Amino acid sequence: MKTSSLAMWALFDQAVVSVTRFLIAIMIGKYGSESELGLYSVGFGLLIVITTGQESLLTTPYTFFVSRMKEARQRSYAANTLTATFMYLLLAMIVVLGAMLFTWLFRTQSNFLPILSVLLVITPVALLREFFRRWLFAHMRIPLAAGLDLVFSGALLTGLFALTRFSEVTAVNAFLVSAGASLVVVVVAAVQFRGDFETKKSRFGLDTYRNLRFGRWTAGASLLSACLMYFSHWYLALKHGESVAGLFAACMTIVLLANPFLLGISSFLAPRAAREFANHGKVGVRRLVGIFLVIVATVLALFSLVMFQIGDQLLGLLFNAGFQGHPMAIGILSLAMLGLGINYTVACGLRAIVLPQHDMYASVIGLGSTVILTLVVQPSETESMAICFAIGVWMMAAYRLAMFMHLVRPSAQAALAN
Structure with missing residues (x-):
């Protein structure tokens, strides 16, 4: 496929992602409440920080190095990066569990407990969905990546629309629907692309070290930038309540x-x-x-x-x-x-x-x-x-x-x- 066509597919894919996020915020604010939108923005910000770390440390280095490798080596490199993704998501879940324990022990913003709990559900499937998306981009299979994002968007928005019909639009339910939509994409990708992964444990350490060494600068910058975008939501929710955070999220x-x-x-x-x-x-x-x-x-x-x-x-x-x-x-x-x-x-x-x-x-x-x-x-x-x-x-x-x-x-x- 020509470079210009791939560029158009990439822009289309980004439009799908941006419009989906925009519509989610609108539906939660319009059919839920300011508080629910505030809670959603708090949880979504945490999820963005987690996925940003994965992207910077694993999938961005993979994109840079994989094009230099032969086909057989690409399959083992992909499998090793996927294994590292499983390790990363396990670490992320431990961090979320720690945050839940801290919130419960110190009775800090008990309203956050349901959001942190649902993050345990959505984090694994969200990270795996993002891995397959970035993997397709790395191999210039951008139309397929756009197709998966369309499947995710369609399933998610359909689920949210159903919630509006039953007046059950809450931040927790929105995350659960998103987890279900992500699971659909992960299952489809795992079945469709399983032949593109070939495990070679002997190279796992080398591949992981290469990824982490390459991604250390971009990881720091990307994580700090993500925190800058959502720090205001977190501060307002902690200090002044979810409704104020929801108003700020709506303006944003x-x-x-x-x-x-x-x-x-x-x-x-x-x-x-x-x-x-x-x-x-x-x-x-x-x-x-x-x-x-x-x-x-x-x-x-x-x-x-x-x-x-x-x-x-x-x-x-x-x-x-x-x-x-x-x-x-x-x-x-x-x-x-x-x-x-x-x-x-x-x-x-x-x-x-x-x-x-x-x-x-x-x-x-x-x-x-x-x-x-x-x-x-x-x-x-x-x-x-x-x-x-x-x-x-x-x-x-x-x-x-x-x-x-x-x-x-x-x-x-x-x-x-x-």
Whole structure:
């Protein structure tokens, strides 16, 4: 299949994933309650952190190394990475059990216990589903990956629709439906692709070490970035209750309408920037990133302007009138999306010139800024929490942009070459 066709399939797949997540949040908020949406955002954030660790430590390195191997070796490498995934999900379940024990012993937010309990159910199948999805992407079988995501999306949304008919839309039930949909995909993938895996235990240690060694920088950056995206939900739920967290999650859902654009730009720019560096060095990367920065900033600035004008009306239309009354929070969060757009664009440039450690440093600055500011200000409503989140995003963007401009300046050529 042509590269352009694969790119279109990849964008289609990302659209399916983004739209599914968007519709889940809408259905829980609209047919459940603010509290249920808050609980769902807390649990979903934890699940995202867990799957991000798997992606960074296992499937991303697998994608990088597998293309260099012969077919027989690819089968054993896939089997060993799958075995490592089972070990990772066991570790993740132990961590969740520890969190449940802590919550039960210290009576901390007892409402979280059902969510943590259901995470024990969904985590194994969610990690296995994500493994098969990334495995298909690594072997450029993107249409099949999109097909599995369509099966998952269809089963999940059908289940949620059934919950709305019986007025049983809760965070726990939504996770249980998601677990069932994930199980369907895992069973289909295991049956369909079992011949592509061949266990060779003698290479397990070497393959796992290779994956972990390659993924250590990206794991740190990705995990910290995921925590930045969901820290606000966790803080509000712990400090001020699930309803406040649900309102914040609803506002965030509205501005995440820009997410497909951001992910599409990143998917296109990352390989393009790598080719520019190979062909024209840092001058080519600087020119390419500069062009995309103008495009991204223009589109997201217009998006932010629209959100300031009609974001609150969208909130009431997509959820219900009880969610309205937070136009400033939506506007501030839309400015944070502009900052995320700059982050994603510049990060592609930094990775192209083979300096991924700056992603890690930027993520530390971003999360650290938001956490420190939150602890000092102690926000109690969506507007002040949105400000803390946006400042963290923009601090992260400022560091990335400053480092990129420093590293691609003409006088840095000799240093970069060395």
